[in-house]
Every structure is written in structure tokens, then in C-alpha cells.
Amino acid sequence: MSTLEPRDLIVRVNGEERRGWAQPRTTLADFLRDELGLTGTHLGCEHGVCGACTILVDGRSARSCLMLAVQAEGHELTTVEGLAPVDGPLHPIQEAFSAKHGLQCGFCTPGFLMSVHELLEDDPDPDEATIRRFLSGNICRCTGYHNIVEAVRYAAELQRGAAV
Amino acid sequence: MSTVETREPYVGRRIRRKEDSRLVRGQGWFVPDRKLPGMLHAAILRSPYAHARIESIDLSGALAVDGVVAAFTGDDLTGRVGRFVESARKEVTPELLEAIAGTVKPTPFPVLSERVVHWFGAPVAVVVASDRYAAEDALETIDARYEPFPPVASAEAALDADAPVLHPELGDNIAARFRVGSGDVDAAFARAPRTLRRRFVFGRHSANSMETRSVQASYDPGRCELTVWLTNARPHLIRSHLSEMLGLPLESVRVIVPDMGGSFGTGVYSEDALIPFLAMELRRPVCWVEDRRENLAITRHARDQVHDLELAYDDHGRVLALRDRFLVDVGAYNAYAITVSYNAAAHLRGQYAIDCFSIEGMNVLTTKAPVSPVRGAGRPEAVFALDRALDLVAADCGLDPALVRRRNLIPPQEIPRPMGMPYRDGAEMVYDSGDFPAQLEQVLEAFGYDEWRRRQAEWLSQGRRLGIGISSYVEGSGFGPHEGAIVRLDPGGRVHVVTGAKPHGQGLETTLAQVCADELGVEVERVTVSSGDTSRIQYGIGTFASRSAVTAGTAVGIAAQRLREKVLAVAGVLLDALPDELELADDGVVVRGETRGVTFAEVAAAAAPGPRSRLPAGVEPGLEAQYYFQPPTVTFASGTHVTAVEVDEETGVVSVLRYVTVDDCGRMLNPMVVEGQIHGGVAHGIGSALYEESLYDEDCQLLSGSYMDYLLPSAVEVPPIEVGHQECLSQLNPYGIKGCGEGGAVSPPAAIANAIADAFRPRLVELNRVPIRPEAVLAAVRGSH
Numbered sequence: 014m015s016t017l018e019p020r021d022l023i024v025r026v027n028g029e030e031r032r033g034w035a036q037p038r039t040t041l042a043d044f045l046r047d048e049l050g051l052t053g054t055h056l057g058c059e060h061g062v063c064g065a066c067t068i069l070v071d072g073r074s075a076r077s078c079l080m081l082a083v084q085a086e087g088h089e090l091t092t093v094e095g096l097a098p099v100d101g102p103l104h105p106i107q108e109a110f111s112a113k114h115g116l117q118c119g120f121c122t123p124g125f126l127m128s129v130h131e132l133l134e135d136d137p138d139p140d141e142a143t144i145r146r147f148l149s150g151n152i153c154r155c156t157g158y159h160n161i162v163e164a165v166r167y168a169a170e171l172q173r174g175a176a177v
Numbered sequence: 178m179s180t181v182e183t184r185e186p187y188v189g190r191r192i193r194r195k196e197d198s199r200l201v202r203g204q205g206w207f208v209p210d211r212k213l214p215g216m217l218h219a220a221i222l223r224s225p226y227a228h229a230r231i232e233s234i235d236l237s238g239a240l241a242v243d244g245v246v247a248a249f250t251g252d253d254l255t256g257r258v259g260r261f262v263e264s265a266r267k268e269v270t271p272e273l274l275e276a277i278a279g280t281v282k283p284t285p286f287p288v289l290s291e292r293v294v295h296w297f298g299a300p301v302a303v304v305v306a307s308d309r310y311a312a313e314d315a316l317e318t319i320d321a322r323y324e325p326f327p328p329v330a331s332a333e334a335a336l337d338a339d340a341p342v343l344h345p346e347l348g349d350n351i352a353a354r355f356r357v358g359s360g361d362v363d364a365a366f367a368r369a370p371r372t373l374r375r376r377f378v379f380g381r382h383s384a385n386s387m388e389t390r391s392v393q394a395s396y397d398p399g400r401c402e403l404t405v406w407l408t409n410a411r412p413h414l415i416r417s418h419l420s421e422m423l424g425l426p427l428e429s430v431r432v433i434v435p436d437m438g439g440s441f442g443t444g445v446y447s448e449d450a451l452i453p454f455l456a457m458e459l460r461r462p463v464c465w466v467e468d469r470r471e472n473l474a475i476t477r478h479a480r481d482q483v484h485d486l487e488l489a490y491d492d493h494g495r496v497l498a499l500r501d502r503f504l505v506d507v508g509a510y511n512a513y514a515i516t517v518s519y520n521a522a523a524h525l526r527g528q529y530a531i532d533c534f535s536i537e538g539m540n541v542l543t544t545k546a547p548v549s550p551v552r553g554a555g556r557p558e559a560v561f562a563l564d565r566a567l568d569l570v571a572a573d574c575g576l577d578p579a580l581v582r583r584r585n586l587i588p589p590q591e592i593p594r595p596m597g598m599p600y601r602d603g604a605e606m607v608y609d610s611g612d613f614p615a616q617l618e619q620v621l622e623a624f625g626y627d628e629w630r631r632r633q634a635e636w637l638s639q640g641r642r643l644g645i646g647i648s649s650y651v652e653g654s655g656f657g658p659h660e661g662a663i664v665r666l667d668p669g670g671r672v673h674v675v676t677g678a679k680p681h682g683q684g685l686e687t688t689l690a691q692v693c694a695d696e697l698g699v700e701v702e703r704v705t706v707s708s709g710d711t712s713r714i715q716y717g718i719g720t721f722a723s724r725s726a727v728t729a730g731t732a733v734g735i736a737a738q739r740l741r742e743k744v745l746a747v748a749g750v751l752l753d754a755l756p757d758e759l760e761l762a763d764d765g766v767v768v769r770g771e772t773r774g775v776t777f778a779e780v781a782a783a784a785a786p787g788p789r790s791r792l793p794a795g796v797e798p799g800l801e802a803q804y805y806f807q808p809p810t811v812t813f814a815s816g817t818h819v820t821a822v823e824v825d826e827e828t829g830v831v832s833v834l835r836y837v838t839v840d841d842c843g844r845m846l847n848p849m850v851v852e853g854q855i856h857g858g859v860a861h862g863i864g865s866a867l868y869e870e871s872l873y874d875e876d877c878q879l880l881s882g883s884y885m886d887y888l889l890p891s892a893v894e895v896p897p898i899e900v901g902h903q904e905c906l907s908q909l910n911p912y913g914i915k916g917c918g919e920g921g922a923v924s925p926p927a928a929i930a931n932a933i934a935d936a937f938r939p940r941l942v943e944l945n946r947v948p949i950r951p952e953a954v955l956a957a958v959r960g961s962h
Contacts, residue, residue: 017243038310052210053203055438057387058469062884065387093203103201111197114849115858118682119200120207120388120438140899149891152884154387154439155682157856157921158892 019142024085026051027095035082042066044082045092053093053123057152064151068092074131093123096130096161106130106164114166117155125151129165138169185402187691191849194687195706201432206435208391208406214460214628216393217246219321219452220312222302222319223471224294227544227877228341229323231292238318239304248304248319251289258454259422260285261445263646264414265514273603278790279355279515282347286510286547286905288422288451294323295343295509296546297879298474299445305463325475328877332483332504332541343509343542352511353540357522359597360533363876365498369489373569377484377562378946379926381506384537384551385889386479386681389467392448394456404431405453410440410681411719415449416711422450423457429601434709440681441861442477442551443721444512473887474879476869479551481506482521484562492583494574498533501525501562507540510546517538519547519601520555520653525563527615528649528815529585532597544877550721550920552861556650564648564927565945568934572941578647578931579621585956586613591829593908600653604810608651609908610915611841616817616903617649620839623901624819629835633936644833644936648927649818654842655727655813655909660718661805662732664693664740668781670764672697672704674736677717678729679709679934683854683918685725689733692912696737697744698761723814723916726846732806733909739802746781747784747800749841750783750791812907814915816840818924822932826958829951831867833894836925839901845916851917852900858921860895866929868894870948937961 019034026049031047040059040128045068055144057065059078066077092146096104103111106129116122125148132139139147144165145158153161192559199205206279222234236248261284269281290301302319306312329335329343331667335350343350366372393406409415414434420427448465467476484503490496505518518538520919525536571581587594597699600606629645674693678685690704696702709715718728745756746765752759752775759766767774784789786798821835837854845851870887872880881887906913926947933949934942934957942961944953 036310046210051203052207053205055388056209057389058884059436060469060883060885061388063469063889065815099202099203102556103198107201110201111193114194114853115202116197117684117853118387118437118439119196119205120436120682122200123203126201131261145892149893152387152863152889152891154441154889155856155857156387156853157860157898158895159856159898160853162892162897175470 018040022082022086023092024068026090037081037083039082040078041080041082041085042077047079050104051092052096055120055123063121064128065121065124067127067151069127069130072134074128093126096126106168107170109164109171113155113160113167115161121153122149125153125161129168133169133172137173179758181394186695188695188844188846190847192687192691192701192847194684195690196684196686200425207388208393208408208435208746209466213395216462216464217305217307217744218309218312219303219305219455219463220309220316220466222316224290224322224765226294226323226325227297227328228326229294230326231290232322233322234302235320235643236302237960238320239315240316242311242315244307245315246301246305246307248315249289250302251287251291252622254289254454254739256449259290260287260754261450262420262587263512263514264528264694265516269514270603274601277355277357281514284344284352284510286512288447288454296544297877298546303455304450305459317519330873330875330877331545332506332543335543337543343544350542351539352507352517352542353518354496354538355519356537358535358596360498362500362533362535363496365485365533366489366500369497370491371573372487372489373528373566373573374485374487374570375566375945375947377486377565379482379558379561380946380948381478381481381871382865383473383479383871384441386439386441387800389469389472390446390448391466392452393462394453395462396457396460398460400604402429402431403453403457404433406433407436407449408437409434409449410437410679410721411443412679412709412711413677413717414901416444418557419450421455422558423453428574432711434679440720442479443551444477446476453612457706458877469884470882473882477551478508480544480549480558482558483546486566488561488566488570490570492574493584494570494576495584496570497530498527499526502537505538505540506543506545508543508545510547511542512547513549513835516601517550517555521559521599523527523598523606523653524556524651525559527560527563527651528587530587537570541764545873546838553919554860554925556652556919557862557926560648560650560923561930561947563932568931575937576725579626580645580891582617583614586617587618599786600656600810602810608813610843610905611813612903612905615814616839616841619901619903620819620837623839623899624837626819629821637806642826642936644822644824644932644934645854646820646928646932646935647817647932648924648931649816650691650920650923651813651815652723652916652920652923654721654723654814655812656724656809657728657808659716659773659807660728660732661714661716661803662729662736663714663801663803664733664736666740666777666781666800668778670703671915673698674704674706675713676708676726676729676733677714677719679719680725682747683722683725683774684847684850685729688726688749688801688850689729691728691846691871692734693737696734697741700763723918727812727914727916728806728808730846730914731912732804734912735806736802736804740800743796743802744780744800746793746796747791748775748780751779751783752795769860808909810909812909812915814840814920816920816924818928820928822936824936826953829954831949833863833896833929836897838921839903840917841903841905841915842917842922843904843907845902846914848902854917855921856898858896858919859925860890861922863895863929866888866926866947866949868948876889883946
């Protein structure tokens with residue numbers, strides 16, 4: 014098959030089966046944004062450093078700019094749009110980022126939210142050093158990370174509270 | 178109808194941002210998020226050489242690629258699209274030029290290179306295709322041939338008598354120069370007990386907003402209307418450029434800027450006009466999204482200054498005179514006149530009382546990407562030079578660096594203080610407010626300076642190198658000439674604010690709503706702020722120069738006051754009361770102390786034109802007010818930073834352990850937002866100090882084309898940032914606001930360099946160039962004595 018021949022692709026995103034066309038070379042990020050209209054996933058560098066395009070693939074964070082759309086078949090994807098219902102309350106991580114001013118321009122934010130989601134799944138009460146180390150794969154130019162770290166701690170608190 | 182309780186003002190409170198809800202849900206609107214029907218995608222062929230003559234460009238291969246619709250070179254555009262004429266040059270008045278013995282030569286730049294390319298990454302051809310993948314495939318088939326010319330790799334090389342002249346019509350590579358000064362500097366140096374002379378170099382870096390630039394354009398040939406969506410915080414300026422360059426009436430061009438993923442600087446770029454041209458030419462919407470490789474090569478490069486600074490001082494560390502001659506490597510086109518270089522000169526003396534000075538600045542053309550103003554815009558470079566020099570004064574006199582600063586700071590009783598030169602807007606430069614000694618003491622106290630000095634000695638006894646560094650700055654903020662606001666009340670009682678100050682992520686939708694809500698006496702939840710659309714307000718300047726809170730904040734406040742007066746006047750007719758007997762409540766206007774009132778819907782109906790109008794005599798229909806604030810000149814914000822670093826003597830690696838700031842940005846509209854600005858600025862400054870550099874080799878080939886080579890600080894490199902405030906109100910606007918967007922980025926390079934050097938005291942380790950990479954630390958330590 015030519016690398017340019019588009020093929021019909023079915024993926025599971027945010028709990029739903031979604032269908033679209035993708036060339037074998039189409040990145041997952043472009044597929045999510047252009048084909049499925051999930052534009053909350055942002056492209057900051059397209060070479061896997063900035064982390065803006067981070068999504069969850071079977072619950073683990075992944076760079077959607079470094080994955081091909083065709084590789085997503087058979088996997089469960091979660092994007093920022095899947096964190097909270099469209100008109101419903103914010104997810105605790107989203108709530109914490111807003112409450113602690115952990116975002117400014119908001120461009121890198123979806124990637125951070127998805128990374129934090131993974132972190133808190135693994136460690137419900139991370140210390141500051143753990144948070145900073147874990148988030149070193151996401152670049153933010155606005156916040157200086159200070160309030161992002163605060164937000165992660167607060168999100169952990171909210172989630173632990175919710176779990177009780 | 179309920180009467181209003183006296184409400185705590187919104188200004189000054191940590192109101193959660195209105196922007197957040199859509200942004201955390203992934204519902205923001207960044208330019209590439211929306212697709213227009215039938216939209217084509219452009220990709221740009223860029224010069225692989227820094228300096229070359231274009232011999233030929235054969236597009237036939239590209240045009241044969243499946244999906245390609247069209248392709249153009251610079252020749253195809255000649256005579257059809259104008260050049261970008263630098264707006265900053267037009268802003269420099271003849272009076273200012275005369276006062277500063279200044280020259281600024283024009284260097285308008287073409288949309289696509291014509292005949293000669295002047296930097297790596299210069300655009301030479303564009304391909305338009307059905308999708309971006311096809312457009313990029315086509316780029317690879319273009320046969321472009323060049324005759325390489327010798328590069329001009331640095332500002333100093335550009336001044337060599339035998340250096341190639343980039344733009345022969347200019348005569349040489351000096352694009353601009355000026356001199357400012359006061360007092361008999363030569364005599365002061367001749368008399369001074371001590372002098373020093375050093376070279377301070379601030380490397381080139383770039384703004385690196387996380388969103389790259391993008392442009393979409395659509396042309397309606399039936400109405401001759403062009404609509405452009407792009408990532409640029411100056412929509413009205415872009416509209417003016419497009420009107421001139423594409424030959425369209427101003428009102429036929431609409432520029433829309435939706436959410437922006439940062440900017441940290443300003444600038445106009447080829448694609449801003451190229452993509453609209455393509456949309457007009459092809460009669461199809463066209464989109465272009467910059468990739469990061471392009472961004473690192475061409476977008477918002479900055480700094481790149483070399484200062485030869487001299488200080489004359491006495492045995493007590495008091496500075497008697499200053500002399501500085503500096504070069505700015507502006508790259509291939511001097512797009513910003515003297516904006517950055519003059520900023521550097523105006524802010525060089527900072528908080529210090531140095532009245533005898535001579536400063537000469539020169540903008541020099543080289544074969545690198547054109548530079549633009551980026552967060553700090555000349556101030557980080559100047560502050561790096563002077564604050565490093567002050568630490569050398571301290572070392573020479575055997576004094577503590579904090580003491581040398583105490584001895585040189587301008588005392589509060591001298592404020593307001595003329596500074597012996599004009600500001601860039603032509604007004605006399607005057608520090609209008611501030612208390613610098615109190616600021617220094619506050620930050621030293623917050624830092625625990627004496628305690629950390631003890632810790633330094635203790636660590637040294639354990640073989641660990643701890644250093645402490647101080648730096649301070651002033652910042653002329655709230656640059657004019659104006660910013661406006663329209664405030665409108667709808668029948669449902671909601672307030673709509675429109676401003677020309679387009680934010681790029683700072684939270685203006687919230688902070689301006691706070692000002693408006695206070696002036697109208699309504700809940701902040703009822704106020705919506707919009708910007709970034711030239712069709713909604715006639716004039717606008719935009720976001721840069723730490724200006725939006727000052728200029729747009731004041732405009733919104735005064736427009737809201739005027740709207741309030743109008744609402745009360747109309748309500749007064751309906752209630753048969755005097756306006757000063759009335760007040761705004763949550764759902765309408767009430768007579769103070771009574772239950773009598775009218776709803777906003779009733780007031781709106783009475784204010785509308787038509788038979789039901791109940792307007793007082795002489796009042797125009799509509800519940801709307803507009804105001805343009807025109808500040809007399811800039812207002813001076815300031816800040817002082819203290820940091821502690823640990824230096825690994827074996828590896829040269831520097832870790833920033835602690836970072837404490839105290840800033841004075843006058844009245845804070847929202848301290849949470851101010852602190853966020855400082856945090857981000859400091860992180861940017863840490864990047865400038867230790868990591869970030871847009872590097873070229875001797876042929877001016879870019880070496881930092883990816884994030885593996887261009888290092889941005891992550892959460893690991895940036896420590897917690899402790900922010901304190903001082904509030905000396907501006908004297909130049911009714912709210913006392915001063916800007917805070919850039920200050921955080923100004924002092925870190927100086928403070929960190931000072932701290933690294935301090936870690937080796939009493940050895941004199943000189944770190945006079947940033948960024949300071951580990952190898953530079955090791956070299957400096959080896960070369961120290």
C-alpha cells in the first residue's frame with residue numbers, strides 16, 4: 014500500500030468509537046485535530062520535546078505528534094476533551110489548574126493536564142521533587158511552573174478528598 | 178428591586194480567570210483550530226544559505242505534485258505586494274532624533290526574497306496545496322540554485338571596512354545609531370580614584386511562545402473584503418500593513434486574533450502578508466502554520482548585544498560616571514528602528530543615581546534572522562552589563578555587593594526624578610514613582626540575606642560552592658501613544674467591553690473586567706471583555722511593552738465611568754431623580770436608600786432611538802461609552818531580585834536554589850495575575866542566563882534548530898519563585914497602574930551571573946557573557962585569579 018493512500022480508520026477516543034480517514038503517514042495528532050475535530054490537543058514542536066500534544070494511550074501519556082494515527086487502532090485514547098463532560102463540572106485537575114492560576118495562555122495546558130492525570134494515577138500524593146521531575150517533559154513558557162506545581166498538589170488533594 | 182451592598186472592590190483581588198474554563202477544557206480557539214471550507218495549505222521554501230544570490234528557482238516539479246494548486250517565488254510577487262515598511266521607524270520623531278544625534282536608515286523587507294537572501298531561513302518560495310503534507314512534499318521537488326556570498330557573522334565583523342554590505346543602498350551595515358548623555362564624562366573618569374572597563378555580551382535567543390505563528394486568510398471578491406486570522410497581538414498594525422501592501426482600503430481589511438499561545442515579543446513577518454496575498458490571488462482560503470524548526474530559525478530572535486562598559490567610582494564603591502558603547506546585532510533587516518537599542522540605553526542606569534554618563538548605541542546588520550523586541554526588549558541586556566559591573570566594583574573595593582547597591586540607589590526623596598535624557602516617545606525621561614532603597618531592603622529581608630551569607634561560609638567549609646546574586650531594574654511601562662475601550666450595557670444587564678489591546682495569554686479578560694465592574698458597580702461575572710478584532714474598535718495598539726494594564730486598564734475604567742453616568746442620567750429621567758441620588762444594582766438602577774428602581778431592560782429601552790426613547794436633552798442614544806487613554810509618557814515600574822545558586826566545581830553545572838523578587842508595579846489589578854507574570858518572566862530569565870541560545874556557526878548556519886539544541890528551562894531547572902510586592906502608585910494614570918509583564922525576565926541573567934561569580938569569592942571569577950553554560954563556568958574558574 015502506498016504511504017499516501019488514505020485509509021478508513023476506527024479508533025476509540027474519550028470512550029467513543031470515532032472514524033476518519035488517515036494516510037499511513039498521518040500523525041495521530043493531525044488525525045485527532047483535523048479529522049476528528051479534537052483541537053484541544055495542541056502541537057508545539059512536532060518533535061516530541063515540548064509535550065503540548067500529550068494524550069493518554071491506554072492510560073499512559075504519549076506524544077501524539079510522534080505516533081501515527083494508524084498505530085492508534087485497537088487502543089483507548091483520552092484527550093483533554095475527555096477529562097470532563099462538555100457542560101459539566103471541571104475534572105479536579107482542570108479545577109486545580111484554574112484555582113491555582115496554573116495556566117496563562119493555555120496552549121501547553123492540555124498536555125500538562127494529561128501528564129498530571131497519569132502522575133496522579135500512579136502517585137496520589139506526589140512531593141514537589143516528584144512533580145517537577147515528572148513534568149519535565151512538558152514545557153510552559155508562561156507560568157514559570159510555580160503555579161503548575163501548586164496546582165498539581167491541589168489536584169492531588171481534591172482527588173484524595175473525592176476518593177474518601 | 179434590591180439596593181446594592183457596599184461591595185469590596187474587585188481591583189486588587191485574586192479573582193479566578195474568566196479565560197480558564199475554555200482553556201482547561203480544550204475549547205480555546207487558536208488559529209489552526211478552525212478550518213474554512215475549501216481551505217488550502219501553504220508551505221514555504223527557505224534559504225539554506227545565510228547570504229547568497231538566487232540564481233534560479235524552478236517550481237515545475239512542485240506544480241506536478243498531486244494536490245498542489247499553485248507556487249510562487251519572489252519575482253512573481255514583485256510589484257504586486259509591497260514591502261513591510263517598519264512602523265517603529267515612523268514612530269521616531271525628528272525632534273527625538275535630533276536630541277540623540279540619531280540616524281535610522283530604512284530597511285523595508287520583502288514578503289519573499291528578491292534576488293538576494295540575507296539569512297538562513299529567509300523565505301524564497303511558497304507552495305499552496307490541498308493539505309500541508311502535499312505542500313511539504315512539493316517543497317522537496319523545487320530546484321533552487323544559489324550563488325553563495327560571504328556571511329557577515331557578527332556585529333563587529335559587520336563594521337569591518339572590508340565587510341560585505343548587506344543592503345548596498347545603505348552604504349554600510351550600520352542601520353541605526355544614537356548617543357545620549359549628560360555631564361563631563363571624560364573629566365569625571367580623569368578624576369576618579371578607580372575605573373573599570375569590561376565587555377558584557379548577551380547572546381541571541383528567541384521568544385519561544387509555545388504556540389508557533391499561523392495565518393489564515395479569506396477573500397470575498399464580491400465585496401472586495403479580506404479577512405485574516407493570525408497569531409499577532411497587534412491586529413490593528415497588521416491591518417494597516419495589509420491595507421498598504423495589498424492596496425486595499427483600510428476598512429476592507431478585517432484582522433481577527435483569537436486565543437494566542439503566548440508571544441513574549443512582537444513582530445511582523447512575511448507570512449502575515451503572503452498568506453492574505455495568496456487568498457486574494459487564488460480566491461480560496463489559505464492557511465499556514467509555522468513549524469517549530471521555522472520558529473527557531475526566524476521568529477522573534479532577540480538580544481545579541483555587546484556592551485563595552487566603563488565605570489568611574491570612588492573607594493567606597495560610589496559610581497561617579499558611566500560610559501557605554503554597545504552594538505546590537507539586528508540581523509538582516511532592522512525591523513524595529515531603535516526600539517530595543519534605545520530601551521537598553523534608557524534603562525542602563527536602572528535604579529542607580531548616575532548623572533554623568535555617555536551611552537552610544539548602534540544597530541548593525543548581519544546575515545542572521547532579524548531581531549525583534551522580546552520580553553524586556555533591551556533591558557535584560559543593559560541590566561546584565563551594569564549589575565555585573567557593580568559586582569566587579571564591589572570586588573575591587575572589597576565591599577559586599579548589597580552595600581555597593583545601597584550606596585548607589587536613587588533615594589526616595591529624589592522621586593520624581595528627571596534622568597537627563599529623553600525617553601523613546603520623545604518625552605523627558607522621569608522616574609515618576611518608586612522607593613528603590615526600601616525595595617532592596619524588603620527583598621534582602623525576604624531572602625534572608627545575612628542568613629544565606631552564613632550558610633555560604635558553612636557550605637564552603639564542606640567544599641560546596643554557594644553563591645548569592647542581586648540585580649535590580651526599572652522599566653518604562655505602559656508605552657503609548659494610546660489604547661481604547663468601548664463599554665456597552667445590554668438590556669439583560671450584561672456589560673461588554675471591547676479593547677484594542679489584544680492579550681496573548683496574560684488574563685486581560687479578567688483584569689479589565691475587574692476595573693470595569695468596579696467603575697460600574699456591577700458583579701464581575703456580568704462583564705465580558707473581548708479584543709483582537711479590528712472590526713469592533715477603530716483603533717488599537719496591542720500587547721507589548723508591559724502596556725496593556727496601564728493603557729487599556731485606564732481606558733476601560735474611564736469608559737465605564739462615562740457609561741455609568743449615562744445609565745444614571747437615563748434612569749434619572751425614568752425615576753424622576755437626580756443622577757447622584759441613584760446607584761447601579763444587580764439588575765438595574767435604584768434610588769439610594771429607597772426600593773424604587775428601574776431594570777436595565779427599562780433603561781436600555783429608554784436609551785434606544787425611536788418613539789419610546791426617554792433620553793435626557795443632549796444625550797445620544799445607546800448605552801455605550803468609548804474612551805481612548807493617551808498616556809503622557811511611560812510610567813516606571815521596578816523590581817529587585819536576589820538568588821542563590823550552587824555551582825558544581827567539577828562539572829560547571831549551576832543549580833538555582835532560591836529565587837526571591839520584590840516588584841513595584843503600582844496598583845495591582847489582580848495580584849495572582851501579577852505574580853504569574855513575574856514567575857513566567859523569571860523562568861524566561863533563567864533560560865537566558867543558563868540555557869537558551871540561538872546559535873549560528875561561522876557561516877551563519879543555524880545550530881539551534883530543534884528543542885534538542887535550543888534548551889528551554891523545564892520544571893526541574895526553575896526553582897519555586899518567591900514574589901513580594903511594593904506598591905508605589907504611578908503618577909501618570911488615575912489608577913496608579915504600572916506594567917509587570919516583562920520585569921520578571923529582566924534581572925535573572927545579571928542576578929544569576931553575579932551569584933555564580935559570588936560562589937568563588939574572594940577569587941575573581943568573571944562571567945560576563947550569557948547564557949552561561951557549564952563549559953563557560955569551568956573556563957572562567959580556570960582563568961580566574
